Amino acid sequence: MTSARTRERLINRLMDNGITNQLVLDRFRSVPRHLFVQEALASRAYEDDALPIGFGQTISQPLIVALMTQALLEESDGSLRKMQKVLEIGTGCGYQTAVLAPLVATVYSIERVAPLLQETRKRLSSLNIANLRLRRDDGHRGWPGQAPFDGIIVTAAPTDVPQNLLAQLAPGGRLIMPVGEQSTAQTLLRITATESGFVEEKLGKVAFVPMIED
Ligand code: SAH
Numbered sequence: 001m002t003s004a005r006t007r008e009r010l011i012n013r014l015m016d017n018g019i020t021n022q023l024v025l026d027r028f029r030s031v032p033r034h035l036f037v038q039e040a041l042a043s044r045a046y047e048d049d050a051l052p053i054g055f056g057q058t059i060s061q062p063l064i065v066a067l068m069t070q071a072l073l074e075e076s077d078g079s080l081r082k083m084q085k086v087l088e089i090g091t092g093c094g095y096q097t098a099v100l101a102p103l104v105a106t107v108y109s110i111e112r113v114a115p116l117l118q119e120t121r122k123r124l125s126s127l128n129i130a131n132l133r134l135r136r137d138d139g140h141r142g143w144p145g146q147a148p149f150d151g152i153i154v155t156a157a158p159t160d161v162p163q164n165l166l167a168q169l170a171p172g173g174r175l176i177m178p179v180g181e182q183s184t185a186q187t188l189l190r191i192t193a194t195e196s197g198f199v200e201e202k203l204g205k206v207a208f209v210p211m212i213e214d
Contacts, residue, residue, distance in 0.1 A: 006046045007028075007029060007046050008029075009046065010028060010046045010047075010048060010062060011025055011028055011029060013048050013063065014028060014048075014062065014063060014066050017063055017067075018067065019063070019066045019067065019070060020070075020078070021070050021073075021074055021078065021080065023080055023103065024066055024069050024070050024073070024074075024080075024099075024103075025066075027069070027098075027099045027100075027102070027103065028062060028066060028099070031095065031098045031099055032127075033045040033046060033059075033062070033095060034046070035123065035127070036053070036059055036093040036094065036095045036098075036123065037051050037053060037059055037093070038052075038053070038054070048061055048062050048063050049061055050207075053092060053093045053116070054116070055113050055115065055116050056209075057092055057093075057113065057116065057209055058092070058209060059092060059093050059095050060092075060095065060096060060155055060208070064188075064206060065095060065096050065099055066099075067188070067203065067204075068096070068153055068155075068176045068188070069096070069099055069100055069103070069153075071174075071176050071188075071190050071203055072086070072100075072151045072153055072174055072176050072190075073103060073104075073151070080103060081150075082104075082105075083103075083104040083105065083150035083151050084104070084105045084106065084150055085104075085105065085106055085108065085146060085148075085149045085150055085151075085170075086100065086104045086106070086107050086108070086149060086150060086151040086152070086153065087107075087108045087109075087110070087142065087143055087146070087147075087149040087151070087152045087153070087165075087168065088100065088107055088108070088109040088110070088152075088153050088154075088155070089109075089110050089139030089142075089152070089153070089154040089155065089156065089165075089177075089211070090110075090111065090112075090139060090154060090155035090156040090209075090211070091109040091110065091111035091116075091117060091120055091134060092111065092116065092120070092155065093116070093119075093120055093123070094109075094120040094123055094124045094129075096153065096155055097109050097120075097124060097129070097132065098124060098127060098129055100153070101124075101129045101131055101132055102129075102131075104131075104150075104151070105131065106131050106132070106133070107131065107132050107133075108132075108133050108135070108143050108146050108149070109132065109133070109134050109135070110134075110135050110136070110137050110138075110139045110142075110143060111134070111135075111136060112136070112137070112138055112139065112212060112214065113136075114136050117134060117136050120134070121134055133146075137214075138212075138213060138214035139154065139156070139162075139211065140158065140162045140164060140165075140211070140213060141164055142162070142164045142165050142167075142168040143168070144164075144168065147167075147168035148168055148169060148170035148171075148173065149168055149169060149170060149173060150170050150172075150173050150174075151173060151174050151175075151176070152165050152168065152169060152173070152174075152175045152176070152177070153175075153176045153177070154175070154176065154177035154178070154211065155178075155208060156178075156208055156209050156210060156211035156212070157177075157178040157179060157180055157186045157206075157208040157209070157210055157211055158177070158179060158210075158211040159179070159180070159181055160179065161175075161177065161179055161189070161191065165177075166191070166193070166198060169191075169193040170193070171193055171195070172192070172193060172194070173192070173193045174190055174191070174192050174193075175189075175190070175191040175192075175193075176188070176189070176190050176203075177189055177191075178206045178208045184207065185205075186205065186206050186207060186208060187202050187203075187204070187205060187206070188202070188203040188204050188205070188206045189201065189202060189203065190203055
């Protein structure tokens with residue numbers, strides 16, 4: 001159920017749906033997604049679906065994790081941008097964190113639910129992912145003490161773009177996030193901080209859990 005063949009089927013699905021970057025695809029070959037879900041769901045870990053992870057939260061659909069990772073890092077010539085500091089909001093089970101960590105220098109990740117963060121801290125450390133700082137907080141605040149960030153990736157949906165996050169982007173930096181009222185009406189955005197202001201691109205419709213205010 002977690003065989004190379006099952007995993008390769010997922011990779012083919014990602015490639016069929018616009019994931020072209022080999023370094024990004026390689027992360028989906030190597031991150032053991034079955035270790036991020038409860039044992040009872042492990043047989044479904046390489047299907048392209050969101051799954052429950054407890055605490056009313058979900059592990060994101062692999063295709064969406066891949067699209068967001070590619071949107072964050074990819075340059076127009078297909079190479080990956082070298083980012084020093086990336087802020088992630090909504091650590092959850094840490095799957096997106098694990099996909100991203102080897103592709104950037106340091107990931108700073110914020111999660112609201114303390115017991116979930118505790119489990120995830122253990123999981124990521126047992127997978128030897130060490131270029132990482134985790135913090136329990138409301139992600140609407142960002143992480144001012146570590147700003148600015150070359151990239152910010154948000155995996156829960158606020159109703160509006162948090163101004164604090166825009167303010168914590170480095171020049172040229174990118175913010176990838178879903179925004180919308182209900183899970184049925186969210187849009188995935190890429191916002192780039194340019195010299196002449198913020199430039200917004202719509203990347204498609206998505207369904208994330210809400211970003212909750214503490
Ligand atoms: N990144 C995860 C998906 C996590 S689901 C993955 O790779 O699968 C979204 C997560 O955002 C949940 O764990 C939820 O608790 C968290 N969250 C919701 N509101 C938040 C907030 N205001 N600040 C930080 N985390 C928040």
